Amino acid sequence: MGWQKTFTLSKRAKGCHLVTDEVLTQVQPGLHGVQIGMLYLFLQHTSAALTVNENFDKDVRVDMDMALDNIVPESLNWRHTDEGPDDSVSHTKASLIGPTVMIPVTNGQLNLGTWQGIYLTEFRHIPHTRRVVATILCAHIIVIQKPSLHI
Numbered sequence: 001m002g003w004q005k006t007f008t009l010s011k012r013a014k015g016c017h018l019v020t021d022e023v024l025t026q027v028q029p030g031l032h033g034v035q036i037g038m039l040y041l042f043l044q045h046t047s048a049a050l051t052v053n054e055n056f057d058k059d060v061r062v063d064m065d066m067a068l069d070n071i072v073p074e075s076l077n078w079r080h081t082d083e084g085p086d087d088s089v090s091h092t093k094a095s096l097i098g099p100t101v102m103i104p105v106t107n108g109q110l111n112l113g114t115w116q117g118i119y120l121t122e123f124r125h126i127p128h129t130r131r132v133v134a135t136i137l138c139a140h141i142i143v144i145q146k147p148s149l150h151i
Contacts (some may be wrong), residue, residue, distance in 0.1 A: 007134065008129050012130075016065050031110075036105070036138060047094055050121070090123035
């Protein structure tokens with residue numbers, strides 16, 4: 001059994017943004033009745049990414065953005081800058097982090113760890129909205145009983 005919805009995240013500028021609540025609002029109808037399943041989130045963009053990380057201390061998001069800026073600096077001699085100096089650097093960071101996350105669903109709830117949340121990592125300086133395809137796949141549990149033998 002499956003459920004799917006495409007939705008748009010709010011407009012955000014560069015940075016790592018906690019979007020767990022926004023995602024939950026959108027996928028709640030698909031979670032109803034799912035005992036065991038998986039939520040797949042796919043970001044339909046090449047200059048932002050999705051990941052799961054620390055959801056409590058916002059400094060983690062600031063540190064992560066800083067670390068990615070150091071790993072893939074905007075100051076390199078980028079050739080693809082059609083949409084600005086953050087163009088190719090954004091594509092490169094998006095490839096490192098990736099467009100998808102998978103989260104187990106248990107008894108109609110996302111089965112995230114205590115301190116885990118869903119991040120949108122936005123790499124463009126100008127705020128953008130971002131489309132996400134959410135797919136929930138679940139297992140049908142079938143109990144097969146052996147027939148009684150009457151001799």
